[in-house]
Amino acid sequence: MRHVIALDVGGTGMKAALVGADGALLHEARRATGRERGAEAVVESILDFADELRAHGQERYGQAACAAGVAVPGIVDAERGVAVYAANLGWRDVPLRELLGRRLGVPVDLGHDVRTGGLAEGRIGAGQGADRFLFVPLGTGIAGAIGIGGTIEAGAHGYAGEIGHIVVRPQGPACGCGQRGCLETLASASAVTRAWATASGDPEADAADCAKAVASGDPRAVRVWQEAVDALADGLVTALTLLDPRRLIIGGGLAEAGETLFTPLRAAVEERVTFQKLPSIVPAALGDTAGCLGAGLLAWDLLATHPTDPDTRPSDTSPAVPHPTDPRPTDSEVSA
Numbered sequence: 001m002r003h004v005i006a007l008d009v010g011g012t013g014m015k016a017a018l019v020g021a022d023g024a025l026l027h028e029a030r031r032a033t034g035r036e037r038g039a040e041a042v043v044e045s046i047l048d049f050a051d052e053l054r055a056h057g058q059e060r061y062g063q064a065a066c067a068a069g070v071a072v073p074g075i076v077d078a079e080r081g082v083a084v085y086a087a088n089l090g091w092r093d094v095p096l097r098e099l100l101g102r103r104l105g106v107p108v109d110l111g112h113d114v115r116t117g118g119l120a121e122g123r124i125g126a127g128q129g130a131d132r133f134l135f136v137p138l139g140t141g142i143a144g145a146i147g148i149g150g151t152i153e154a155g156a157h158g159y160a161g162e163i164g165h166i167v168v169r170p171q172g173p174a175c176g177c178g179q180r181g182c183l184e185t186l187a188s189a190s191a192v193t194r195a196w197a198t199a200s201g202d203p204e205a206d207a208a209d210c211a212k213a214v215a216s217g218d219p220r221a222v223r224v225w226q227e228a229v230d231a232l233a234d235g236l237v238t239a240l241t242l243l244d245p246r247r248l249i250i251g252g253g254l255a256e257a258g259e260t261l262f263t264p265l266r267a268a269v270e271e272r273v274t275f276q277k278l279p280s281i282v283p284a285a286l287g288d289t290a291g292c293l294g295a296g297l298l299a300w301d302l303l304a305t306h307p308t309d310p311d312t313r314p315s316d317t318s319p320a321v322p323h324p325t326d327p328r329p330t331d332s333e334v335s336a
Contacts, residue, residue: 001026001061004299005053005068005104008113008291009033009046011088015288016049018057018065019296023124025289027056039091046070046096047103054104068100068108069298071116071291076158081110107306109298115152115161116294117286118145121249122152123297125285130247134239135284136163137252138232142184146243164188168234186231189253195224211257226264228254233268240269241276251284258283 003026008015012035018027029052034045050068058064074086081097100108111119118127118135127133127147135145142164146153153160164184165177172181173191185191189207196210197203199220213221236248248269254261266281286293 002063003057003061003065004296004303005050005057005065005106006292006294006296006299007046007050007053007068007070008116008295009070009072009089010113010291011035011073011086014046014049015292016053017292017296018053019293019299021300023293023296025293027053027060028292029053033089035089039089039094042089042091043094043096043099047099050100051103065104065106065299067106067299067303068104069111069116069295069300069302070096070100070108071111071113071295071298072096073113076110076112078109078111078154078158081108083110107299107302109302111295111298112154112158113291114143115145115154116298117251117290118147118161118249118294119152119297120286120290120294121145121251121284122147123150124293125290126249126282127247130245132243132245133247133249134161134163134236134243134245134279135249135251136236136239137284138188138250138254139252140188140190142188142235142252144239147245163235163239166235166238168231168238183231183235187228187235187254192224192228192254195227196221199224207254208256211254211260214257215260225260229261229264229268233265233272236265236269237272237276240273240279244277245279248279248281249284250281251287251290255283 003018003020006017006019014031014033016029017025020026031049033042035042054064072083075084077084083091083094083096085092097108097110121127121135122133131149133147137143144161144163146161165182167179167181168183169181173185174180175182175185192207192210197205210221210224214225270278
């Protein structure tokens with residue numbers, strides 16, 4: 001059975017799968033990144049994990065994987081196959097596509113974790129049937145993926161979709177990016193956790209606890225939640241004014257609150273639009289498998305483009321040069 005290797009590398013853990021030509025997950029596995037051992041150990045863990053998946057496919061299906069796709073956090077030069085920077089993994093300028101290609105002996109594609117998850121949501125998840133969508137996972141930070149015609153727009157420099165750094169409250173909390181009042185400082189799961197821990201007086205309380213308190217009618221939780229929803233709506237309306245998506249797909253930890261989030265969010269967005277066309281606002285469908293499924297799509301797309309070339313997309317091994325303002329992590333680095 002033809003299959004590809006899919007790897008989704010997060011800040012603390014890795015999700016992996018063997019993916020069939022029909023998109024089926026033939027085999028799934030998880031492993032810690034081992035980031036406490038340093039960047040070189042993380043890279044070696046990725047290579048070893050991929051090699052084990054290759055061996056499993058060979059044993060189980062009588063043939064090795066024909067390609068691999070890998071999604072990583074942080075700043076990614078997808079064209080050159082280089083993981084440029086990830087604060088939570090401690091690496092810089094890792095030619096990951098080349099390293100994996102050498103270890104596995106197959107073509108490899110490298111993608112940004114949120115954009116790769118957005119690719120999966122667009123093709124096989126909540127974005128199916130929408131020619132233009134915006135995928136926004138609400139996790140420790142807030143990121144975004146802009147879907148256009150079945151592909152994800154990366155931007156001229158690979159930074160497209162960083163909605164978490166839209167300033168929605170100019171005098172608001174300081175953000176790691178150097179600005180104040182960024183969306184992710186007010187409406188991410190970590191922002192809600194901080195606000196609810198303070199309001200409730202319980203330092204162990206988190207965003208999920210806040211959502212439960214909202215559902216039970218606790219006025220303190222309702223106030224915290226509504227402030228986050230209002231900030232999120234402001235950021236989303238800015239995004240839809242610029243992008244005019246047909247669908248807004250909301251994922252991440254906060255989306256697990258279901259209608260506790262979506263009912264007030266839809267109302268808040270609708271209140272703010274004037275001339276803009278109101279998109280449908282829906283929950284993500286793939287959960288934490290989106291990145292892994294998207295990595296599989298990257299691999300199959302690579303084969304479709306270069307079906308017979310074993311040296312597809314060779315990596316330039318000269319070091320990638322980070323943007324001058326890139327000593328900070330992007331919001332997507334907090335994924336898994």
